[in-house]
Amino acid sequence: MQQTRQRHRVVLLPLPLQGHINPMLQLANILHSHGFSITIILHTSFPSPNPSNYPHFTFLSFPDGLSQSEASTTDLLSLILLLNLRCINPFRDCLVKLSRLVLRTGGVSSYAAFAAFPTLFEKGYFPVQDSRLEEPISELPPLRVKDLPVIKTSNFDSYYQFLTDMVRQNKASSGLIFNSFEELEQPALATLCPDFHIPIFPIGPFHRYFPASSSSLLTHDETSIPWLKTQAPKSVLYVSIGSIAAMDEKEFLEAAWGLANSKQPFLWVVRPGSVRGRKWLESLPNGFIEMLGGRGHIVNWAPQQDVLAHPAVGAFWTHNGWNSTLESICEGVPMICMPRFTDQLVNARYVSHVWGVGVQLENGLERGDIERAIRGLMVEKEGKEIRERMLHLKEKVNLCVMQGGSSHESLQRLISHISSF
Ligand code: UDP
Numbered sequence: 001m002q003q004t005r006q007r008h009r010v011v012l013l014p015l016p017l018q019g020h021i022n023p024m025l026q027l028a029n030i031l032h033s034h035g036f037s038i039t040i041i042l043h044t045s046f047p048s049p050n051p052s053n054y055p056h057f058t059f060l061s062f063p064d065g066l067s068q069s070e071a072s073t074t075d076l077l078s079l080i081l082l083l084n085l086r087c088i089n090p091f092r093d094c095l096v097k098l099s100r101l102v103l104r105t106g107g108v109s110s111y112a113a114f115a116a117f118p119t120l121f122e123k124g125y126f127p128v129q130d131s132r133l134e135e136p137i138s139e140l141p142p143l144r145v146k147d148l149p150v151i152k153t154s155n156f157d158s159y160y161q162f163l164t165d166m167v168r169q170n171k172a173s174s175g176l177i178f179n180s181f182e183e184l185e186q187p188a189l190a191t192l193c194p195d196f197h198i199p200i201f202p203i204g205p206f207h208r209y210f211p212a213s214s215s216s217l218l219t220h221d222e223t224s225i226p227w228l229k230t231q232a233p234k235s236v237l238y239v240s241i242g243s244i245a246a247m248d249e250k251e252f253l254e255a256a257w258g259l260a261n262s263k264q265p266f267l268w269v270v271r272p273g274s275v276r277g278r279k280w281l282e283s284l285p286n287g288f289i290e291m292l293g294g295r296g297h298i299v300n301w302a303p304q305q306d307v308l309a310h311p312a313v314g315a316f317w318t319h320n321g322w323n324s325t326l327e328s329i330c331e332g333v334p335m336i337c338m339p340r341f342t343d344q345l346v347n348a349r350y351v352s353h354v355w356g357v358g359v360q361l362e363n364g365l366e367r368g369d370i371e372r373a374i375r376g377l378m379v380e381k382e383g384k385e386i387r388e389r390m391l392h393l394k395e396k397v398n399l400c401v402m403q404g405g406s407s408h409e410s411l412q413r414l415i416s417h418i419s420s421f
Pocket of ligand 1: 240241242243244245269300301303304305321322323324325327
């Protein structure tokens with residue numbers, strides 16, 4: 001029968017002296033035989049027992065900061081005082097490392113861009129200057145300056161500080177979990193590895209294990225799926241800018257006319273409050289909805305994963321939040337990208353220029369551009385390759401979560417890692 005009692009972990013830090021190490025390891029064996037998990041922390045400047053003699057224990061070491069002559073002193077009192085003094089910070093870091101796994105809810109590629117902030121800062125890319133927006137960033141191809149994951153703020157220093165602190169703390173954790181999969185973001189994973197001396201677990205897409213609809217903070221509109229059922233296969237454009245992004249009234253009207261003029265059916269999520277200064281749809285011209293003749297359906301909030309999985313949906317006009325991007329990839333739905341800030345900018349660039357499964361609206365929102373992007377992607381020949389690449393990528397998602405697939409293997413590694421604590 002599987003043991004259901006939670007195993008408690010005991011962390012042991014012996015003084016780096018034989019007479020302390022021996023009894024500490026014996027105590028460790030005794031506790032282990034009573035069902036405890038054991039972690040032994042060792043000092044790096046001193047000889048230590050061979051971990052391979054204790055495969056049932058986890059060993060960690062921390063830099064105690066003693067020089068060789070300090071470590072070999074025979075003055076026991078001064079050695080202990082020195083150890084106490086020098087070990088406070090590294091030991092605390094080591095404990096932090098012991099206990100903390102970090103879940104990154106964004107993609108690996110955008111995270112790699114965050115991790116590169118200090119380098120980019122040194123090279124003068126920050127704060128971003130309007131005159132340099134189109135410049136390619138040789139350190140992070142194919143990103144351009146305008147794809148860097150920034151937000152509009154008058155206090156760039158705080159943003160920079162926040163991000164660099166975050167990455168530093170992440171590096172001190174005992175592992176990073178990503179809601180992504182290796183086949184999608186292998187180059188970014190490879191960039192991170194030399195710099196991050198902790199295990200990285202790309203185990204996504206999570207919603208392949210459990211759908212997220214039950215954790216929705218807003219109530220799903222119940223008319224979306226019945227409406228989709230009345231539409232032809234792959235004919236509908238699904239439109240959403242997620243839970244945070246907003247647009248101004250002018251952008252909203254350009255979007256509305258672009259949708260109407262494209263002549264494609266659309267399901268549009270307009271979150272109440274997402275048009276700045278307006279409650280919901282009151283900016284739409286009189287008679288706009290009637291003019292669509294049932295070709296457009298506008299809702300507050302949709303059951304997005306079910307919508308993207310519906311056979312009637314042929315494309316997704318998205319702000320490229322990571323969840324939306326991944327959900328679209330999972331269902332093989334090509335994207336029209338309209339990133340607003342931070343990691344969305346990187347995700348959109350990857351969708352359009354690395355994975356080649358979407359097109360980006362590059363020059364703001366203008367009804368003619370929108371109409372052309374919709375028809376180009378969904379109807380015209382020019383979108384065919386993009387649509388095919390997306391189906392190919394979808395197959396990779398299906399494989400990665402199956403037995404032997406990359407995410408499945410990463411999940412097994414993660415489980416062993418957690419079990420070793
Ligand atoms: N979502 C939804 N209904 C909607 C719009 C979005 O259920 O009408 C869900 C979507 O499936 C995704 C999440 O909200 O899981 C949005 O996350 P994302 O990272 O894409 O964007 P954010 O809202 O954080 O900007």
